[in-house]
Amino acid sequence: MKPRWRKEFRALLPGALGWWLMAALLVPLQVFHQAGTFEPAWWLAVSVLAAAVFGQEFSAHTLERLLSQPVSRRRLWYEKMLPAAVMILLIPAVIILLMVLLDPSEILDPQFRMNFGLIAWRLFSVAVFAFGVVPWLTVRLRSLLAGAVFGLFLLNLLWVSLTALVSWGFPELGYFATVQQFEFSIRVAPALGCGALGYLLGCRQFLYFQVVDGRGNAGLLSGMAVDWQWTRGHKPGRWGWLALVKKELCLHQVGALAAALFCLTCLAAALARKLAPAMDAWLMAAPLFLYWFILPVVIGAMVVAEERSSGLLECQLTLPPSRLQQWIIKTLAANALLLILGVLLPTPWMVYLDSCFSRDSLQGFGWAAYWRTVPGLFWGAAVAMLASSLCRSSLNAILLTYGAAGVFLLGLMGLQLLHATTGWFAMLDFAPGRLDWLTDDGEITGRLQTVGIFLLAILTILVMPYRNFRRNESSPRRALLQLAAAFAASLVFLLIYLASC
Amino acid sequence: MNQNEPVIEIKDLVRKYGREDAVNGLSLTVEPGKCYGFFGRNGAGKTTTIRCLLNLLRPTTGHIRLFGRDPARDEADLKARLAYVPDQVAFYPWMTVAETLEYLGSFRKVWNQDKLHLLLDQFQLDHRKKAGQLSKGQKVQLALVAAVCAEPELLILDEPTSGLDPIVRREFIQTVIGAYQESDPGRRTIFVSTHLISEFEGLIDQFTILEKGRAVMTLEADAARQTFKRIRARFAEDPPVIDLPGLLEARQAGRQVELIVRSAGQPEKELAQTYRPQECVVEALTLEEIFVAALKPKRMPNEATMA
Numbered sequence: 001m002k003p004r005w006r007k008e009f010r011a012l013l014p015g016a017l018g019w020w021l022m023a024a025l026l027v028p029l030q031v032f033h034q035a036g037t038f039e040p041a042w043w044l045a046v047s048v049l050a051a052a053v054f055g056q057e058f059s060a061h062t063l064e065r066l067l068s069q070p071v072s073r074r075r076l077w078y079e080k081m082l083p084a085a086v087m088i089l090l091i092p093a094v095i096i097l098l099m100v101l102l103d104p105s106e107i108l109d110p111q112f113r114m115n116f117g118l119i120a121w122r123l124f125s126v127a128v129f130a131f132g133v134v135p136w137l138t139v140r141l142r143s144l145l146a147g148a149v150f151g152l153f154l155l156n157l158l159w160v161s162l163t164a165l166v167s168w169g170f171p172e173l174g175y176f177a178t179v180q181q182f183e184f185s186i187r188v189a190p191a192l193g194c195g196a197l198g199y200l201l202g203c204r205q206f207l208y209f210q211v212v213d214g215r216g217n218a219g220l221l222s223g224m225a226v227d228w229q230w231t232r233g234h235k236p237g238r239w240g241w242l243a244l245v246k247k248e249l250c251l252h253q254v255g256a257l258a259a260a261l262f263c264l265t266c267l268a269a270a271l272a273r274k275l276a277p278a279m280d281a282w283l284m285a286a287p288l289f290l291y292w293f294i295l296p297v298v299i300g301a302m303v304v305a306e307e308r309s310s311g312l313l314e315c316q317l318t319l320p321p322s323r324l325q326q327w328i329i330k331t332l333a334a335n336a337l338l339l340i341l342g343v344l345l346p347t348p349w350m351v352y353l354d355s356c357f358s359r360d361s362l363q364g365f366g367w368a369a370y371w372r373t374v375p376g377l378f379w380g381a382a383v384a385m386l387a388s389s390l391c392r393s394s395l396n397a398i399l400l401t402y403g404a405a406g407v408f409l410l411g412l413m414g415l416q417l418l419h420a421t422t423g424w425f426a427m428l429d430f431a432p433g434r435l436d437w438l439t440d441d442g443e444i445t446g447r448l449q450t451v452g453i454f455l456l457a458i459l460t461i462l463v464m465p466y467r468n469f470r471r472n473e474s475s476p477r478r479a480l481l482q483l484a485a486a487f488a489a490s491l492v493f494l495l496i497y498l499a500s501c
Numbered sequence: 502m503n504q505n506e507p508v509i510e511i512k513d514l515v516r517k518y519g520r521e522d523a524v525n526g527l528s529l530t531v532e533p534g535k536c537y538g539f540f541g542r543n544g545a546g547k548t549t550t551i552r553c554l555l556n557l558l559r560p561t562t563g564h565i566r567l568f569g570r571d572p573a574r575d576e577a578d579l580k581a582r583l584a585y586v587p588d589q590v591a592f593y594p595w596m597t598v599a600e601t602l603e604y605l606g607s608f609r610k611v612w613n614q615d616k617l618h619l620l621l622d623q624f625q626l627d628h629r630k631k632a633g634q635l636s637k638g639q640k641v642q643l644a645l646v647a648a649v650c651a652e653p654e655l656l657i658l659d660e661p662t663s664g665l666d667p668i669v670r671r672e673f674i675q676t677v678i679g680a681y682q683e684s685d686p687g688r689r690t691i692f693v694s695t696h697l698i699s700e701f702e703g704l705i706d707q708f709t710i711l712e713k714g715r716a717v718m719t720l721e722a723d724a725a726r727q728t729f730k731r732i733r734a735r736f737a738e739d740p741p742v743i744d745l746p747g748l749l750e751a752r753q754a755g756r757q758v759e760l761i762v763r764s765a766g767q768p769e770k771e772l773a774q775t776y777r778p779q780e781c782v783v784e785a786l787t788l789e790e791i792f793v794a795a796l797k798p799k800r801m802p803n804e805a806t807m808a
Contacts, residue, residue, distance in 0.1 A: 003600070003607040010595065061591035068555050069608040070581035211557040212518070 008083035011056050012049060016087045018403060019045045020094050025410060027098040039122075039159075041406075044293075046088055046127050047151035048399065050134035053084040054206075055144020059309060059393055064211045073207050081135070081199075088131050092123035125191040129155060132195030136202030139209060145395050149254055149298060153261040156290050160269050160283060162190055241329065244321060248333035251306060255299045259341040262291040266349050273356070281357040288346055295342050296377045300384025301397035303330050304469055309393040317472060327466045334381060342377045375454035379490070380405075382461040386486055389468035390479035400476070404483040408491075457490040506569045508533050508655055508690045509554065514563035516549050516714075523549040525714035527563075531707075533654075534687040538701060538708030538722075539694040540792050546714040547694040548588060551659050554692075555585060567655070581610065583655040584648035588663070588694075590640045594633025598643060601632050605647045613650045620646045620677065624669065637664040645673060649681050656681065658693040662700060674700050698789040705788060710795050718795050722788060729786040729794060732760040732769050734778035741776055749794050761786070761794050 001009075022045070057063040066076065096119075130151055137154070138147025265287040273284065307313040317323065350370050384401045391397040464482050509531035516524040524546040531537045541547050552558040553565060556572040565572060567579045592601050598621070606612040621628060624642045626635075635643065641664045648656060656678070662670045682689045682704075695701060709719040720728070734740070740758045743751055747764035758778075762768045769783045786794065 003604045007593065007596070007604050011593070056593075060593055061589055062593060064552075064557060064587050064589075065585075065591065067557055068580060068585040068587070069605075070577050070579075071608055072577040075577075208559075210559060211552055 004079055005083060008080055012052055012084060012087045015049050015052055016091065019091050022406060023091060023095045024098060027095060027102060042123065042126060043152050043155045044402065045091065046130035047134055047155065048148045049088050050084065050130040051138045051144050051147035051151060053080055053135050054138045055147050058142055059144050067211065077203055077206050085131060088127050092127050095123060096120050121188045125188040126155065128195040129191040133198030136198045136205055139202060139205045145254055149258055149294065152294065153265065156287060157265050157268060158191060158194060160265060160272065160287065244326065244329045245333055248330055249337065251302055252299055252337050254302065255295060255337060255341060258295055258298060259345055262287060284353055288349060291346065292342065292373060292377060296338060296380035297384045297398055297401050299334050299338050300381035301388045301394045301401065303334050303385050303388045305388040305391045305394045305397045308474060313472065323470045327469050331462065335378060338377060338381050343374050379454050379458050382458045383483065383486055386461055386465045386482055387479055389465035390474055390482065391476065392474045400479055400483065404487065408487045453493050457493050460489045461486045507531055508568060509692060510566040512564040514550065514553060514565065515561045516553055516558060517561045522714050527714065527716055529709050529716060529719060531690060531692055533690050535706040536682060536691040536704045538705040539692060539711065540698060540708055541711030542796065545711040547711055548659055551657060551694060582653055583657055584651045584653040585657045586644045586648050586659065586661050588660040590644040592632035592640060594631065596632050597628065598626055598630050598632065599628035601643065602647055609651045611652050613652055617646065617650045638666060638669065641665055642669065645677065649677055654688060654690065656691045658691065660695055661693065662697055670700055674704065679704060698792055699787060702788055708788065710792055712796055725791050726785040728763055728765055729791045730762050730768065731784045731786055732762060732772060733782045734758050734772060735780040736778050743776060745772060750797065
């Protein structure tokens with residue numbers, strides 16, 4: 001294989017391998033058989049991979065070198081996009097192949113064949129959409145992270161808009177002879193069209209791309225290069241603290257923009273409901289789920305790793321405030337931002353949902369569930385901070401957090417399975433009836449206890465990133481070990497709580 | 502291309518970032534076979550100009566030609582004839598040195614393997630080491646090795662030696678860059694933007710000093726050394742207030758005065774006739790001193806004598 005092709009495949013291989021592995025783990029659990037549950041994870045997978053195509057050149061600062069090589073830009077574009085197409089489209093292919101291999105007898109069942117076709121189309125259409133649109137966003141925004149996050153939100157926006165369109169224009173199956181035809185026309189075809197348009201826009205963007213830094217439009221995240229003169233120009237004291245707080249808030253631009261995109265999606269969903277009052281309640285709640293899925297991890301992951309990847313961390317550590325002071329400011333600023341963007345901002349949307357839909361139609365997503373999720377947001381941010389304190393880039397921290405959380409959830413599912421088959425877990429009575437704090441009928445004291453458990457877990461986890469920040473070392477292996485320790489600590493707290501109930 | 506056609510030709514180049522002018526009406530011509538110095542303070546517009554040359558940035562207005570052709574139109578063909586070392590050298594961290602060189606070589610039709618091995622040995626670069634494990638200086642060495650091994654007609658260097666230690670820096674400039682140019686004199690051109698002017702002193706044939714996006718001065722190096730002079734004059738009594746044509750700076754230490762003068766004539770004779778010093782010594786300035794003198798605000802002679 002030519003070195004250039006090899007390099008492109010090699011650049012995407014670690015991410016793709018991770019997703020293939022995840023797919024291999026999830027297929028036996030029949031996650032992909034139910035449309036809806038796997039979709040956010042699938043969107044994340046393809047968005048990150050598609051953003052990595054050009055995003056890695058930005059994060060490694062190698063794009064200038066690449067563009068100065070004696071090859072036309074059009075050829076460079078194809079040399080990057082062809083391996084990307086193979087790697088991205090291989091994931092749904094792997095999932096489908098595994099589904100068929102694991103239960104070949106089901107292929108004969110006509111119902112399965114119909115569902116299977118829908119699943120395949122959904123997987124491929126999202127992959128094609130991401131393959132076309134996300135590289136364009138990455139080149140446009142000049143950042144891997146921004147490309148991945150905005151790609152994810154665009155996927156969500158498209159999904160909400162298309163479903164609203166379905167509810168508005170075609171409340172019944174109507175003009176379509178089969179469900180597949182309906183699904184293909186309303187969901188898949190526009191996704192493929194957007195993918196194709198994104199591809200053309202991305203190609204044009206790359207052909208006319210200009211290498212700019214330092215003096216102007218260096219990309220969205222260059223704003224994070226913060227006003228260091230301002231920070232340095234103040235002595236440690238009242239104003240020095242303020243300067244650090246300002247710098248920390250500037251650091252979380254991606255989180256703030258994700259919040260803006262969430263607001264836009266909510267507006268789009270509200271407008272869609274005006275047009276189509278019969279719209280599915282779960283669809284209206286979906287933007288909030290996605291937002292909560294992303295926001296705490298993005299905010300937590302930016303805390304240290306973003307400064308490390310842009311080379312600002314060393315400068316930061318030479319500032320007069322002590323590392324403890326800086327860490328406290330970092331933690332407080334991130335959590336304050338999470339409180340504002342993650343808790344207070346979505347509250348009006350929740351009020352709106354509550355006024356529009358009954359609890360049954362929201363499928364258990366009521367106020368109790370809302371407030372129960374809030375401590376989880378801070379817990380997620382603390383875990384992401386831990387990953388951030390040991391990773392070289394925010395994206396690594398984000399992927400590591402999601403990866404570790406995925407493995408943790410799989411472990412929990414395994415425990416449940418073990419309990420169901422052997423009763424091994426009976427000593428803790430790990431039965432749904434005991435987990436009343438997970439339902440809307442839970443007592444207020446139960447909820448407070450839940451918050452207390454989360455708080456203990458968060459404080460335990462936050463000790464580790466401070467230690468890492470003080471030592472200023474980055475090590476993925478240590479990050480994995482510490483994440484495992486953090487999850488184990490959280491699990492222990494949970495089990496102690498369950499045992500004491 | 503005509504043998505005498507300029508390698509680089511820039512006319513009235515303007516590049517704006519928003520309302521700010523990064524480059525403002527720059528014109529310069531680089532003849533083949535020359536080593537051209539491009540000097541300026543931080544933020545003067547050097548990197549912007551180089552990026553415009555390489556079509557990494559589109560000029561707001563102005564005219565750029567490389568080997569007589571438009572870099573925006575014939576980008577790939579022109580880049581095959583040049584090599585560029587950016588000011589911020591970066592490589593893919595997962596690649597080894599050997600893989601990096603193989604990758605960079607895959608873009609080239611000409612790739613001198615013998616020179617490559619020679620330079621890797623000379624600079625003790627371990628080809629099995631990952632690029633992510635290299636120090637800043639080693640990355641710069643790797644970038645320079647890759648640029649030289651492509652045997653380009655034009656070598657564009659943007660702050661090429663800023664991360665190198667003094668020994669490697671000198672060795673590289675003299676034995677690698679110098680040898681690169683001497684191996685095919687008259688055809689191989691170097692366009693170098695640097696702050697370490699003294700290191701390139703012997704190599705530079707012509708230079709432009711850039712300030713706030715404008716060319717303050719363009720001179721042949723030898724002509725510049727003849728034009729810019731340092732005159733040390735010792736007086737029997739307190740020195741008088743000296744005012745000579747082309748006087749850029751005057752410094753007094755006791756009865757001795759040191760003058761920096763820009764003059765094509767013989768200012769030392771005028772000084773001797775007008776002010777009658779006891780002793781008068783004339784020295785040529787180095788390029789670095791010329792750079793400083795050209796960009797430093799003028800100090801009035803009376804200020805100098807009052808000091």
